Amino acid sequence: MAASRATILITGETGTGKELIANAIHAHSARHEHPFVPVHSGSVPPDLLESALFGHVKGAFTGAVASRKGYFEIANHGTIFFDEIGTISLETQTKLLRVIQEREFMPLGSAETIKVDVRIVAATNADLKRLVEEGKFREDLYYRLNVINLALPPLRERKEDIPALVDHFFTKYCRENEKFLEETGRSRLQFEPDAMQILMDHTWPGNVRELENVVERAVVLASQPAVPADVLPEHLLEARGLRIRRDASGRLPSDASLFEIVADYERRKIIDQLEASDWSQTAAAEALRIPLSTLNQKIKRLNIEIRKRSGA
Numbered sequence: 001m002a003a004s005r006a007t008i009l010i011t012g013e014t015g016t017g018k019e020l021i022a023n024a025i026h027a028h029s030a031r032h033e034h035p036f037v038p039v040h041s042g043s044v045p046p047d048l049l050e051s052a053l054f055g056h057v058k059g060a061f062t063g064a065v066a067s068r069k070g071y072f073e074i075a076n077h078g079t080i081f082f083d084e085i086g087t088i089s090l091e092t093q094t095k096l097l098r099v100i101q102e103r104e105f106m107p108l109g110s111a112e113t114i115k116v117d118v119r120i121v122a123a124t125n126a127d128l129k130r131l132v133e134e135g136k137f138r139e140d141l142y143y144r145l146n147v148i149n150l151a152l153p154p155l156r157e158r159k160e161d162i163p164a165l166v167d168h169f170f171t172k173y174c175r176e177n178e179k180f181l182e183e184t185g186r187s188r189l190q191f192e193p194d195a196m197q198i199l200m201d202h203t204w205p206g207n208v209r210e211l212e213n214v215v216e217r218a219v220v221l222a223s224q225p226a227v228p229a230d231v232l233p234e235h236l237l238e239a240r241g242l243r244i245r246r247d248a249s250g251r252l253p254s255d256a257s258l259f260e261i262v263a264d265y266e267r268r269k270i271i272d273q274l275e276a277s278d279w280s281q282t283a284a285a286e287a288l289r290i291p292l293s294t295l296n297q298k299i300k301r302l303n304i305e306i307r308k309r310s311g312a
């Protein structure tokens, strides 16, 4: 679809690569020698957005001491990328619709229309259809933008991409830290299998951006080419099956970490309750006042062996 002129709406959770894909669409189009102009709609104050988009002539408003070209004019023959399109005010939406339909616009304070040839790509992590239903987004604009919908799946639904992405980010950040790496003789980094397993098990609410940060951090912290799980951030380690160390008599060692102490206490509490509930997990979850799904997770994470119920 890159080669066409069609308007594309990219949807997906935060960090799934919407801007990266928008860039790729432009780079693979015949327009690639012309500008790619990103408009971060959410971070431009609403009253400034229109003059940023359409430009203004000198004296159009207080403070307009010189005329200024808008993004649409700058992007002529290229691509304009509307990030967070759902945050644009209804008033600006109306003007945007006009540009899409007429391919022309008037800078603020000007009586002259300017014709442009611009390809439009928009992105959102909001549910635009719902915004339409709530009257916050124009339905006609929605259909104009949504000619082609490119839905980027969250990372947890394409875990098979994780190893390739990890490789890519290792290469990227090893190169960025090249000097540092040469000094310590670290050139090719790789996660140890248990670290990789933790990455595969994580649910990645921050998607590819979160993974990228984890790998960058690992490059900085690693002291050997085989990167162990220890360098992963705490919140990733917490989710994995905990190994609680014990001495010969089954007690926690004297140098037990806070995680081990808390986990051991939690484990004992859960086992006590399961016993009191005759190993009914539903009854135990109720008594502990936590959801059954949470109890199931804890049982797995804390390696609690489920015994048969006496009546069963």
Ligand SMILES: Nc1ncnc2c1ncn2[C@@H]1O[C@H](COP(=O)(O)OP(=O)(O)OP(=O)(O)O)[C@@H](O)[C@H]1O
Pocket: 012, 013, 014, 015, 016, 017, 018, 019, 020, 021, 125, 165, 168, 208, 209, 212
């Ligand atoms: N397939 C990919 N290959 C390599 N890097 C990727 C890929 N997808 C995303 N990234 C990287 O992940 C980071 C987040 O991507 P991007 O900014 O495009 O996400 P986004 O969907 O626009 O997020 P947000 O909704 O938060 O703005 C960027 O650094 C980007 O380069």
Ligand SMILES: [Mg+2]
Pocket: 018, 019, 083
């Ligand atoms: Mg983005």
